[in-house]
Amino acid sequence: MNNTKWLVSLFVFPLVIGFSACKDKRHDRSRDYRLDHYAFFLVSVVRDREFYLELLRKVLQEKKKTILNPLRADTLKGDLQHIAAYDTLFFRSEELLYEPVKKISSGAVADNGPPDNFTRGETAWLNEQIGSLVTVFRQINQVYRRFDQYYTKTGYKADKGAQGLERIDSIRMLDDKSGVIIDSIILRSDRIFKDIYQVPEKKNAFAPAAVLMEQSIKASDNYILLLEQLLPGKQRYNTTTGKELKRAKDSIDDQINQLVHLGLSGTERSIWADVLVLNFREQLFSFRNYYEVRLNPGSSRGGVQQADLDFLKDVEQRMRRFYGIFLKL
Secondary structure (H helix, E strand, O other): OHHHHHHHHHHHHHHHHHHHHHHHHHOOOOOHHHHHHHHHHHHHHHHHHHHHHHHHHHHHHHHHHHHHOOOOOOOOHHHHHHHHHHHHHHHOOHHHHHHHHHHHOOOOOHHHOOOOOOOHHHHHHHHHHHHHHHHHHHHHHHHHHHHHHHHHOOOHHHHOOHHHHHHHHHHHHHHHHHHHHHHHHHHHHHHHHHHHOOOOOOOOOOHHHHHHHHHHHHHHHHHHHHHHOOOOOOOOOOHHHHHHHHHHHHHHHHHHHHHHHHOOOOOOOOOOHHHHHHHHHHHHHHHHHHHHHHOOOOOOOOOOOHHHHHHHHHHHHHHHHHHHHHHOO
């Protein structure tokens, strides 16, 4: 009997030690700088690409409007600057397209990979997702290159924009695909970091920001509904409509001011809270800036066009996306 107990203890003891070692490794905070470095790396991977895509969307919007109306004369100087800035970025995008993969490859500096607190499965999954994200961005650039050649040669005049609109749709689908990958990286890494730091569950941890985001979406949606009534063939712009649009704009401005004054304060509970609030706020700025600069509902030169409305709806949809992910943190 004693021999049996001895044999059991002989096998169980190493298992206990191994389990304790794994557990301690998971929550080891002695090298916090490695965790901070990797968190910064993940945020950079996401934020760099969000910046790239935001510029791309604005460029495609301007080029799309030209394709739909080759005789348009309302391209602003700022829009031309957007196009020039993106085209410059496009031709110098080696780092944006390839650098993340280099940083996690077998020959890369160790600090660029997940620290030892991550399991092998988690490390493999994150590396795979980052690789997939880079692949999508290469595909976006390949389609944009073909689109840009078509646009530069004014091919849209010959086929009435058919190929151009098709390629814009292809880029949009790839944009959506990159969003799915980015959101999965955010949610999975958020859970991992919370487990490592042993962050306790807390309901409504980001309630103030969530409320403002929800109110901002409602204000933007209300503005879009008002614009829909002013599309060609629908009701004419009048004093009443002008007052309703002003109230809608004032509401959006109020939400922007509150979001700015809210500041960024979510990092204590999530590495992504501040990022998502910032992304959301930038989309709201983009929404406001577009209608302030591009739209003149009461104009006799066309007023609101469907392409304008589609652009604002896309911006609002991204706001909903960031809000939805934010609620899952």
